[in-house]
Amino acid sequence: MQSTSTQSLCPECDGRLTTNNGHGETVCEKCGLVVEEKAIDRGPEWRAFDAQENNQKSRVGMPTTQMLHDKGLSTTIGWQNTDAYGNSLSSRQRKKVQRLRKWNERYRTRNSTERHLKQALGEVDRVASTLGLPQPARETASVIYRRAHAKDLLIGRSIEAVATACVYAAARQEGIPRTLDEMATVARVGRQEIGRAYRIIATELGLAIEPTNPIAYLPRFSSQLDCSQAVHRQARDHLESVVGTQYTSGKRPAGLAAAALYAASYETDKRLTQQEISNVADVTRMTIREHYRELLDNG
């Protein structure tokens, strides 16, 4: 039997591992590495020791399916006002069946939005944890999703797109932004779709999200590049002197952060290469080159 080791560390970055119960994954909180995916056993939950026992215990039903919101397990009441033999019902019976239909339907739809939310919030959690976002950000994302759902902003959009957009918004609100590209790599939808969904929910829900501050990317980038504290601080200084000025407007924050790191390390003896930085920041060497000189000039 396999013992569950709860306090293991991530093989990649020694971050703490956490088990995401909703999805049977063990995920590193720091880098988002999925360490182990629990195999799902769809076999019977009981054991039979001989044929007779097997006969007694086995149950039958159609396999559950994800295609239906209720996995095909709920009941519907037929519309015909007849009994099982085809005889029509008395008016009194008819009323009763009518009531039953109504309540059954109410129960089903309530169930359906719950299941919808469950699926959507599961997606929120999956994306957020894969990106290594901490718990508060996930909570925020969930809240945003519920608000979007309540406002009927989902029509014509996929659950995945909206869920991912909520995570994106939450990460930005929490000051630990991820780029749209990063979102797109872990989401099941493209970047544009996420961006579109994000724009809608941001305006419709009146989320006051300011343009991403490039400084917010620094801690993550510099830890991934494991560069010195001094470089990190110097990069921050560079950015602080230009943030909010004309110069930064319209430029990708991640690109600016990357350039600042390069500029900072440029002045030390342990220079980072443009290639290294462009890899972790997801911007091209060109973009870094484009910006870093101006940053050096500005202090």
Add this chain to the structure above:
DNA sequence: ATGGTTTTTACTGCGTC
């Protein structure tokens, strides 16, 4: 749709290890 801006792509020569 269009135009202006930024980013990417592809290709280049130069210097260094």
Add this chain to the structure above:
DNA sequence: GACGCGGTAAAAACCAT
């Protein structure tokens, strides 16, 4: 020769209009 770097030019992506 491989690598890091800077440059150019053109394509592509993005954004506001």
